[in-house]
Amino acid sequence: MKSSNRLLIQDKYFVPYLSEQQMQQRVQELGQQIATDYADKKPLLLCILNGSFVFAADLARSMDIVCQVSFLKYSSYVKDKSSNTAKDLLGIQGLNEDLINRHLIIVEDIVDTGNTMNQLLKELSSHKPASIEIATCLFKPSALKFNISLKYIGFSIPNDFVIGYGLDYDDYGRHLSGIYIADENQN
Template structure:
C-alpha cells in the first residue's frame, strides 16, 4: 500500500516487469531506427524515468530533447495542452519518437503530434510506458506501448498525483 496525499494506492506493475518491458521496447526501437539517428522528444515531467531507462537500453546513435506539457488537474486529464517548455532543436527531415509516460484520452498527444508535424519531420512515432485504450477520446496510433492498462488512475515511476508520488520504482493503482 502506498499513500500519496489523501489517496491510497496498491501495487500494480512491479520494477522487474517495467525493466523487462523497457528492454524489449528498446530492442524494437533500435531495430526499427537502425541507420536513422532518431530524435527522442521526452514529455516532462512524467516520462523522465521511462525515458532514462529507455535510453540506457537503446543501442543506436540518437539524440534526446525535452518538452514540458500539462493536461492534468488532480486525477483527471483536462485535454487542454499547455506548452511550458518548448522544443529548441530543428526536427525537419528527422525521425522523431515522442516519449510519454501515459496516453489516456489521446487529446494532449494528438495536439502535440499536430504541433510537431508543422515542422515537417520525416516521421513521428509515440513510445509510451502506459496506454489506456478505453479512455481514448480521439483516434490515435501508438507504435511502442509498454503496457496497455484499464482506465484507472496510476502513480509511481514518474507518474504523479497532484505533483506527488513520482519517486517509486514501481507503478501503483488507486485503491478501490
C-alpha cells in the first residue's frame, strides 16, 4: 500500500532510499570490476539466500566472464532485528562444486554485524580455496563487529533497517526494485 512516497509493509512504513537506476548502475560497475579482477579465473559465486537473489542475478549478468553460480542459505534476522548468530539452513554441505583451489566470491545482500560472513569465511577457508572475496550489495560499517574484508561494496549505508531489491521485512518487500529505508515517522 502506497501513500505518497511512503510504503506500508506489514506494520512498518518505508521511504525510498536508493532508486532502481542507482542500483542497476552500481551493480554494472561492480560486475565490470569483478570481470577485470577475475578474467580467466572462472570464479564460483556463492550467493546467500534468500536476500541476495536479486543482486546475485543482476551481478552475474553484468560480469562478462565465465563463472559458476551456487547458493547457500543462512538466516540471521528475526523480523527487523539482526540476531547474534547465523543459522545455517542450506550450507556448504549442500554444494555440488568442489571448493579446493577455487576462486570464491560470496554474494551477500547486506553485511551489517558480520556474524554470517564471519561464520561462513571460517567454514569456506577449511575447504582450501584459492581465494575468497565478498561482494555485498549493502554495507553498514557502523554495525560491523568483526574484522572482515569486503572487496566489492555496492553502497555503504547508515545502520537503519532497509528492504527491497531482495531484502525483506518479515518475508515481504523483496520484490521492490529499489532500496527503501524504515521511516522514523511511523505515524
